[in-house]
Amino acid sequence: DIQMTQSPASLSASLGETVTIECRASEDIYNGLAWYQQKPGKSPQLLIYNANSLHTGVPSRFSGSGSGTQYSLKINSLQSEDVASYFCQQYYNYPYTFGAGTKLELK
Amino acid sequence: QVNLLQSRAALVKPGASVKLSCKASGYTFTDYYIHWVKQSHGKSLEWIGYINPNSGYTNYNEKFKSKATLTVDKSTNTAYMELSRLTSEDSATYYCTRRVTTGYYFDYWGQGVMVTVSS
Numbered sequence: 524d525i526q527m528t529q530s531p532a533s534l535s536a537s538l539g540e541t542v543t544i545e546c547r548a549s550e551d552i553y554n555g556l557a558w559y560q561q562k563p564g565k566s567p568q569l570l571i572y573n574a575n576s577l578h579t580g581v582p583s584r585f586s587g588s589g590s591g592t593q594y595s596l597k598i599n600s601l602q603s604e605d606v607a608s609y610f611c612q613q614y615y616n617y618p619y620t621f622g623a624g625t626k627l628e629l630k
Numbered sequence: 631q632v633n634l635l636q637s638r639a640a641l642v643k644p645g646a647s648v649k650l651s652c653k654a655s656g657y658t659f660t661d662y663y664i665h666w667v668k669q670s671h672g673k674s675l676e677w678i679g680y681i682n683p684n685s686g687y688t689n690y691n692e693k694f695k696s697k698a699t700l701t702v703d704k705s706t707n708t709a710y711m712e713l714s715r716l717t718s719e720d721s722a723t724y725y726c727t728r729r730v731t732t733g734y735y736f737d738y739w740g741q742g743v744m745v746t747v748s749s
Contacts, residue, residue, distance in 0.1 A: 555734065566740060567725070568739070610675060617689065619665075622674065624673070
């Protein structure tokens, strides 16, 4: 199975700040990566697919980048509604696997 | 609008089975694979497997092969997941989710159903 190592596990940032979350795959996943946002008590919501494509309706302050085994999610100008957990997921190979998640809080 | 409506929370005894449902609406049910994902108490996510509603073909994570059984009822646009021989390790929230037709990621998720295994 492909292991997804996500960092940091938790993150505290101020409104307006830029934050970056990283995900490292145990092997090349050829951009087969998605990022999801999950707010407390809610189901995950798709943000980014194919490593760098913004899902419909997602604010442009979210962006994804990376290649090979290293990927990142960047949130520009942090808003209060961005407080959530964020997960990466590889879908290059079965079984699909997820990162452990990053809990983003406001400072 | 696309909606995946999951069944209510379940409290089940160890050793028993439970069948979870996921009723799809707002799109052509047979055009999109349904996947199931497990989330244990606010932790990370585990992919269980998927079913092709058109053919009934299934593909499971090896870890869940003897635990989960996926089925569909095309007449009611509903996908099901039966979990068997439940233990405390199966206590979790389970999501159904739809895979896009143009890729392998998930664009819509059900609201999740919490399963608690306790005597």
